[in-house]
Amino acid sequence: MRLNKPLGLQIKGEGEPLIPVSGDKLWSGVSLPMMSYGYEVQLTPLQVLAFYNAVANDGKMMRPLFVTAVMRNGRIIKSYDPEVIINSIASRPTIRKAKKMMEGVVERGTATNLRNSNYKIAGKTGTAQIAKNKYGYKTNAKISYQASFVGYFPAESPLYSCIVVVNSPSNGVYFGNVVAGTVFKEISDKVYATRFFRDFKPDKRMR
């Protein structure tokens, strides 16, 4: 599914994905179950977003594009087109099922607080404990959390994807849907109110 390679961004300094395989020095009996829900794995938020964006895009993974053109004296001297990283990260039926489950997260799962009558959001919440080097997950009996929400909208025919990651939110409120989900919704509401369907013309190479 092309999760183990960097995206190859226009901006230097992208982090390398870390996905252990059995036989690695750090592999243990608990690695597989831990990795299955996101621990022992390291990806940048943008790498996670590119993956979910690919799901929204019916499997086609695009390279995140920061610069579309370079201008000199008002004239375009170089332009950059959207690039496909991989045509399909999974089969059509799998993508369809993943989308349905992500819609379910907002409809009746961990992020029902994002449900609204104007447009449909699909996504996944993340709530993780953060390890502090030698102290492990608990420092002074206090656990640090990371809350996230990644998703896209409108769910039926996606135009936008977005990821919100909040590091060490206040200890009382740390669930992904509350901390990061509300930020996501503020952004998506604003986009919905101001830009929806109006000025976005999907490039045919992206479809």
Next chain:
Amino acid sequence: MAAIEDGVIDTSDIVDTGNGSVKYYDRTVTDTKQHGIITVKQVFEESSNVGTSKLIYEHYKDRPKDM
């Protein structure tokens, strides 16, 4: 998603998340809520750590490289 792609599970399959806790060697995986017996779809929607890890462990423990 990889397990669905591999055809080893489907969204309507069921898994017993019990009382929200499962042990692998010295590590205990927990859920914040008790979900009992639920479908794969519900595991995803409710973000059940127990459900996810049980499904993946059961199907890939003997061939972790395929995951």
